[in-house]
Amino acid sequence: xxxxxxxxxxxxxxxxxxxxxxxxxxxxxxxxxxxxxxxxxxxxxxxxxxxxxxxxxxxxxxxxxxxxxxxxxxxxxxxxxxxxxxxxxxxxxxxxxxxxxxxxxxxxxxxxxxxxxxxxxxxxxxxxxxxxxxxxxxxxxxxxxxxxxxxxxxxxxxxxxxxxxxxxxxxxxxxxxxxxxxxxxxxxxxxxxxxxxxxxxxxxxxxxxxxxxxxxxxxxxxxxxxxxxxxxxxxxxxxxxxxxxxxxxxxxxxxxxxxxxxxxxxxxxxxxxxxxxxxx
Ligand code: AMP
Numbered sequence: 001x002x003x004x005x006x007x008x009x010x011x012x013x014x015x016x017x018x019x020x021x022x023x024x025x026x027x028x029x030x031x032x033x034x035x036x037x038x039x040x041x042x043x044x045x046x047x048x049x050x051x052x053x054x055x056x057x058x059x060x061x062x063x064x065x066x067x068x069x070x071x072x073x074x075x076x077x078x079x080x081x082x083x084x085x086x087x088x089x090x091x092x093x094x095x096x097x098x099x100x101x102x103x104x105x106x107x108x109x110x111x112x113x114x115x116x117x118x119x120x121x122x123x124x125x126x127x128x129x130x131x132x133x134x135x136x137x138x139x140x141x142x143x144x145x146x147x148x149x150x151x152x153x154x155x156x157x158x159x160x161x162x163x164x165x166x167x168x169x170x171x172x173x174x175x176x177x178x179x180x181x182x183x184x185x186x187x188x189x190x191x192x193x194x195x196x197x198x199x200x201x202x203x204x205x206x207x208x209x210x211x212x213x214x215x216x217x218x219x220x221x222x223x224x225x226x227x228x229x230x231x232x233x234x235x236x237x238x239x240x241x242x243x244x245x246x247x248x249x250x251x252x253x254x255x256x257x258x259x260x261x262x263x264x265x266x267x268x269x270x271x272x273x274x275x276x277x278x279x280x
Contacts, residue, residue: 003055003084004091009140012093016054016142019090024051027173028143030134033057034074034188035083038178042147043087045175049145055084056093056137058100063129074191093141100136109135111165114158114251118264119275122241127158134159138168146170151177151185153262153277157251177276179205185276197270200237207232208263208278211243215257215280221245222255225263232267241266241273245280 006012016026027050029042046053057080064070077094084092109131114120120127138146148156160172178186183205193201207228214224225243232238245254248262257280266275 001085001088003081003089005081005094006091007094007096008099009095012054012091012141015091016052019052020142025145026050026052026054026141026143027145027147028137028141028170029053029055029089029147030137031055031057032059032073032188033077033080034191035080036178036186036188036190038149038151038186040083040087041178042149042175043084043089045173046089046145046147047087049147049173050143052091053089054091054093054141054143055089056095056141058093058095058133058137060100060129060133061097062101062132063126065123065125072192074188093137095140100133108132109162111158111162113161114154117251117253118154118242118244118246119266120154122266127155130155131158131162135162135166135168138163138170143170145173147173147175149177150174150277151187152275153248153264154251183209185274187274189272189274192272194270197237197272201269201274203232204238204265204267204269204274204276205278208243208265208276211245211263212278212280215245221257237269239268241268248279 019026027046029046031039059073059075061070108128110128111131115127156174163170163172182202184202211224211228229240229243232240243265245261245263247254248260254261261280262277263280264277
């Protein structure tokens, strides 16, 4: 069945309130569109945890620190709606930029944990934009659950902090990273990889797996990451931004691997920034 499509806060509230009055639980899946199997896995997860599923599509200008990245962000509403329809989500919320940020808009949400490191060190302001839009979506929709991918682990960490700190009555449900068969983590931005870069892109995940193997063999984090960094950059295809092992719970940098720690990576390939993380 075709999902309802609503574009205003008033309409989405009405839809959700009706479900809640009928005793149904509601899950939200926030996206920026360009939907792929990773997003669809979140919708499936949402259907497992709640009776009624809201998918939002909003390319949030506040979280882009590079205008070219914003302008070239893949967006195809008709295809996204077809994909959502196949899974049977209930309603799709597609607000305009004006609906989200009316002219007088003057509020920013800033989370002070999980910043200055990893992506935040390279994309200043990005997570402030994420925190602001996610807070708005949570308050607009009033869902009981919200599903987020571990692909964006730092984002997940910051959103969990935000929800706890502001006592927002919503449960954050994480979901594992969905990958292409060759190991590349799915991302809307992968569509912007050239044909030859698409062939090379899985080397990032392969290098990360090699770090994991080396750590399990007892090689130090420093040595294992240095080796992977050099091997990625040796042919001048990748430009690595970071390759770090951090504790998955507090995001603290580790000097020795231990239970629950993760390897985080970001690298540019052509004009596309790839990010990924795996459990060690
Ligand atoms: P985006 O549209 O890129 O803002 O992502 C929307 C949601 O989908 C976020 O919670 C992401 O973490 C999640 N997501 C993106 N890529 C993947 C993936 N490959 N596997 C699982 N979740 C993903």
